[in-house]
Amino acid sequence: MVPILSVHNISKKYGTIQALNNVSFNVPPGSVFGILGPNGSGKTTLLGILLDILKPQTGSFSWFGREGASESRKQIGSLLETPNFYHYLSAGDNLKITQAISGRGRLTDIDKILETVNLLQRKNSKFSSYSLGMKQRLAIGAALLGSPKILVLDEPTNGLDPVGIAEIRRIIKALATTGVTIIMASHMLDEVEKICTHVAILKKGNLLIAGAVDEVLTNEDIVELSAPNIEYLINVLDGFSGYTSKKIEGNRVQLFFPINTLQLEDLNRYCFEKGITLNHLSIKRKSLETKFLELTNN
Amino acid sequence: MLSLIKIEWLKIKKYPSFWLMLAIVGLTYPGVNLMFHHIYENITQRKDAAGNIAKFLLGNPFSFPDAWHSVAYFSSFFVVVPAIIVIMLISNEYSFKTHRQNIIDGWSRNEFVTSKLLDVLIITMVVTLIYFIVAVTLGFYYSDGMNASRWNEELQYIPLFMLQTFAQLSIAFVLGFLLRKAFIALGIYFFYLIVVENAIKAYLHFKEYTFGKYLPLEISNRLVPRPNFLGRINTESNEAYKRALSEINEYIILTVLLTAAIWWMSYKIYKKKDL
Numbered sequence: 001m002v003p004i005l006s007v008h009n010i011s012k013k014y015g016t017i018q019a020l021n022n023v024s025f026n027v028p029p030g031s032v033f034g035i036l037g038p039n040g041s042g043k044t045t046l047l048g049i050l051l052d053i054l055k056p057q058t059g060s061f062s063w064f065g066r067e068g069a070s071e072s073r074k075q076i077g078s079l080l081e082t083p084n085f086y087h088y089l090s091a092g093d094n095l096k097i098t099q100a101i102s103g104r105g106r107l108t109d110i111d112k113i114l115e116t117v118n119l120l121q122r123k124n125s126k127f128s129s130y131s132l133g134m135k136q137r138l139a140i141g142a143a144l145l146g147s148p149k150i151l152v153l154d155e156p157t158n159g160l161d162p163v164g165i166a167e168i169r170r171i172i173k174a175l176a177t178t179g180v181t182i183i184m185a186s187h188m189l190d191e192v193e194k195i196c197t198h199v200a201i202l203k204k205g206n207l208l209i210a211g212a213v214d215e216v217l218t219n220e221d222i223v224e225l226s227a228p229n230i231e232y233l234i235n236v237l238d239g240f241s242g243y244t245s246k247k248i249e250g251n252r253v254q255l256f257f258p259i260n261t262l263q264l265e266d267l268n269r270y271c272f273e274k275g276i277t278l279n280h281l282s283i284k285r286k287s288l289e290t291k292f293l294e295l296t297n298n
Numbered sequence: 299m300l301s302l303i304k305i306e307w308l309k310i311k312k313y314p315s316f317w318l319m320l321a322i323v324g325l326t327y328p329g330v331n332l333m334f335h336h337i338y339e340n341i342t343q344r345k346d347a348a349g350n351i352a353k354f355l356l357g358n359p360f361s362f363p364d365a366w367h368s369v370a371y372f373s374s375f376f377v378v379v380p381a382i383i384v385i386m387l388i389s390n391e392y393s394f395k396t397h398r399q400n401i402i403d404g405w406s407r408n409e410f411v412t413s414k415l416l417d418v419l420i421i422t423m424v425v426t427l428i429y430f431i432v433a434v435t436l437g438f439y440y441s442d443g444m445n446a447s448r449w450n451e452e453l454q455y456i457p458l459f460m461l462q463t464f465a466q467l468s469i470a471f472v473l474g475f476l477l478r479k480a481f482i483a484l485g486i487y488f489f490y491l492i493v494v495e496n497a498i499k500a501y502l503h504f505k506e507y508t509f510g511k512y513l514p515l516e517i518s519n520r521l522v523p524r525p526n527f528l529g530r531i532n533t534e535s536n537e538a539y540k541r542a543l544s545e546i547n548e549y550i551i552l553t554v555l556l557t558a559a560i561w562w563m564s565y566k567i568y569k570k571k572d573l
Contacts, residue, residue, distance in 0.1 A: 053573040070406040073403070084398060086396060088315075089313075103404070
């Protein structure tokens with residue numbers, strides 16, 4: 001399967017600052033690809049390069065297997081960093097320009113899009129009179145215009161209120177089920193975790209990891225357990241084999257097992273036979289947040 | 299190309315400052331010509347001998363065929379007004395960051411520069427049209443039958459005025475393009491146009507160097523030489539006027555070269571830089 005986007009060894013320097021260092025990855029068709037990283041990790045620089053508004057020092061990329069032509073960009077709905085529109089024009093007139101340049105959608109689609117992002121009533125107001133959230137929604141509308149097969153979204157929920165965030169999340173989720181490929185940069189991890197099928201994590205311009213969410217997140221199972229007498233439980237657990245490490249969190253014990261090696265009932269039976277009645281036993285997957293902090297904090 | 303013009307039209311047609319500045323062009327061009335006509339009348343209506351001699355020697359510079367030349371010359375003083383439009387149109391793109399958005403939406407970088415080139419061309423044509431209307435109106439108004447029949451002489455001043463305007467607006471464009479901020483670009487353009495180049499010219503003239511005539515705005519200024527009636531009425535000034543006329547072709551070449559270089563450089567720069 002030809003990747004929608006293929007990135008090869010991209011490096012970018014601003015003066016002495018290495019914004020991106022030899023970044024390579026592929027985005028498979030139909031995926032929701034999250035690009036994560038702390039502030040200043042190079043997410044926006046990377047998206048800027050992919051949309052040809054920044055030039056990399058080295059490396060290359062290809063959309064649909066073709067090297068960065070403007071024709072490919074026309075098929076990509078993009079929202080990069082800030083909403084960029086003509087301040088003296090209305091929302092409708094601004095979208096006419098988006099439509100004319102990209103060729104995406106028709107003029108008759110503009111009202112529909114404005115309704116989707118809840119701006120139809122303000123269609124004829126000047127962009128300069130919009131609030132931050134409205135500007136952001138217009139930018140999302142511009143990206144969605146003409147139902148592109150690929151969306152590139154940089155912090156799409158920036159500046160939105162909770163209702164707006166939920167609304168955008170709903171739209172993105174709905175689009176993902178229709179086979180649209182979505183490339184999204186975000187630092188809102190729960191958001192990414194809820195939507196994305198693939199992630200790439202950047203730190204100071206280096207790509208730490210990239211792949212399907214399941215592969216990135218779950219390299220171990222974590223079992224959390226607790227009993228009234230926690231010291232005794234810890235002692236007893238020393239006799240149980242199979243886990244790689246043990247951690248005590250307040251009045252709970254966490255055991256880390258290689259993935260898919262543990263039967264919870266074995267552990268429960270073992271404790272019971274040693275005379276311990278557990279008041280808590282659960283298996284949990286490492287959250288993206290934990291993984292993210294683990295990868296980026298050292 | 300047509301689609302680029304269509305998109306630029308979408309940007310411009312509801313931009314109030316654009317229409318305001320265009321209205322100012324529409325007022326200043328006839329205004330400055332009428333003002334100079336008034337000055338001319340004041341000189342020639344003097345009842346003494348000097349007035350009569352002037353009238354006899356000069357003819358009315360606003361009747362045909364001289365109107366083409368005189369109106370071109372006086373109108374060109376006010377190239378600063380369309381220059382404001384040109385600088386606004388490019389610096390807007392930077393301040394709204396739409397110079398990035400246009401690329402993100404699917405223009406190539408060359409198409410972006412071409413769209414600005416078309417803006418400058420269109421403004422040049424509008425300005426030339428206003429010049430044409432002023433020249434025709436004044437020309438016929440101040441011509442007697444004899445002069446009116448000579449309306450089609452000296453039509454070369456129409457393309458000369460157009461080239462001059464395009465060249466000087468291109469310089470305004472490149473300042474806005476490189477400096478990004480409207481007020482800085484405008485400030486430098488005004489200061490250069492009104493003070494710096496004149497000061498350099500005067501200094502070089504004083505030192506008797508001749509390369510003052512190769513300054514960026516001066517070469518296109520020389521496409522439309524100063525009309526003879528503004529000079530002293532003597533042989534020396536007559537000779538200088540004739541020389542200026544004969545040198546126009548040389549300055550056409552220089553102007554075309556400089557303007558081509560400006561646009562070529564703009565394309566080159568935009569192709570490589572981070573937006």
